[in-house]
Amino acid sequence: MKNSPPRIAIVWRGDREARRAATPRNNRFHRIFEELAAVGLAPEPAVFDEEFADEVLEQLLAVDAVLVWVNPLDDGKTRKILDPLLRQVAEAGRFVSAHPDVILKMGVKEVLYETMRMGWGVDTRLYRTAADFRRAFVPTFLVAGPRVLKQNRGNGGQGIWKVELAGTPAGGATSISVLEAKSGSVPETIDLSAFICRCEAYFTEGGCIVDQPFQSRLPEGMIRCYMSGCRVVGFGQQLVKALVTPPSGPGDPLQPGPRIMHPASAGPFQTLRTRMESEWTPEMMSTLAIEAASLPIIWDADFLYGPLDASGNDTYVLCEINVSSVFAIPDEAPAEIARAMALGLRRSAA
Template sequence: MTNAPPRIAIVWRGDRDARRAATPQNNRFHRIFEELAAVGLAPEPAVFDEEFADEVLEQLLAVDAVLVWVNPLDDGKTRKILDPLLRQVAVTGRFISAHPDVILMMGVKEVLYETRHIGWGVDTRLYRTATDFRQAFVPTFLAAGPRVLKQNRGNAGQGIWKVELIGAPADGETLISVLEAKSGSVPEAIDLSDFISRCESYFTEDGCIVDQPFQSRLPEGMIRCYLSGSRVVGFGQQLVKALVTPPSGPGREPLQPGPRIMNPASAEPFQTLRTRMEREWTPEMMSTLGIEAASLPIIWDADFLYGPPDASGNDTYVLCEINVSSVFAIPDEAPAEIARAMASRLIGPQ
């Protein structure tokens, strides 16, 4: 009699009907299901919603590992119920990717401040209270030029703002232009003090704001470096339009991003970035944050903008965020790498 293959629950958000109907084939993660099965694992859907959280908990306590794809903010819903549930499952010894505590170290904007000394870092400030923000940001902004402000947790560009001075302060007011990274946003002229008041909500529930200089090479695009554990599994390159000021004038439309072009880990244009991520920056991040290799997410990505060329004219790279909670879409090679990593953990080296 042979042992049953290890069971892997794949968690994503959906309603009751979606949970009833879910199969390994009828969802966007079907390639991951296929690759996990191909290496001798038994993946199963585990659609989550707060309405039936107890039912999901019961399911997760019956499997051997859990892979989670749930955004921190999704149509007004958060992970306030899901994260404690996952911690409860993790305490029993089951592998959770990504563990909520790892997300709180890696997958928040504060990581940009904590790792600012690494080669991907720039002049990054952190404000933990509204008072600190009001007192410290203004002189930095007035002296340093355009900045990008980021609330600690979010997705889809929510709470990420380009802030730029329109004119010299006059009559007690400082007029600025703000542009949110959320799709469909257009620039807005507002008094600096009023904008700071608008941002006070980002400090609730131990929130914070991270402040970085705006990168002038943003129109050249963003490179998304995908990793499974500490191993690069592919790249995505995209001409982003978030925080790029659209043309002014009547009938102006919000700019739309270009397609994300996926590339394998071996793609020649990205080998310098790959080497730095695998040999330098990921180990340095792990050491700084106190994350062990076994706790790294099964899939995550680091988003880079082009920084100023170095003295030799070579590209530099500036980290603008790390995504952990719900990394998808992914390169074609990534599902097999995810399966290999899971099989190595649960069965043994492949």
């Protein structure tokens, strides 16, 4: 009997029609399909929605491995149904990347607090309840200058706020200026206590808020370091506009510049590459108790520029780690994803 190639399901969100019509060629993941096939694997689309979750579960239990691209928040939909489904698939012996439990360790904003003593960290506070937030944030904020608050799980800048004083408190209500990182947001002046009430929703279902100092070099841009397991597979450089106060007066909100992709070998990023591969990723794995085999097939770490060091060199501050749905990706990444997938299956079969 002839052995068939291992089946790899690629999961993304869509409706019933998208699931019916999906092929390896008619979606944004077509390069990944091509590279997986090139290394002798058999990739197949597995479009997901809560409406037909049982059908997707049946499909995933019949494959050898699952690669997932589904945002934590998407038009009001979450991963509340998907994550337990993926755990069931993993428990049945299928390789799942990224595993929901790995996402909860490294793909949430809490990782900024857990790793703040690493070289990429800064002064970071964590509030686990609304009461903790109300009690501890105000005195920190009033003496520490502009802060950035981040809900634990989200994407697209949702629930990430720059908060700064709008005026000097004079014994009454404290007026603040807040700006959300979500596209199209504009600054809003609001009473501090009212804003704290607004943030209480972020504590539902075990959520939390991470609190960090605003990085003054934000207008210089962000560097996205793309990783496959422990290896850097490319970089994306972008002038971001999120949390940058737009000019006053009429006009459209600030728009981000294009993300310019670079290969892993690009000269300007070799210091960051060395730190990610030789220092920061191993240290993160140790801190979070993540084994190398459990690292996501594709993930990225977003860095802002920190203060220059004593020699005038750049430092880097971790902004967030993306694991749930990392796309777009550098041109070299699909082949690295396929290589890592094939290697992982060979190791598990050994």
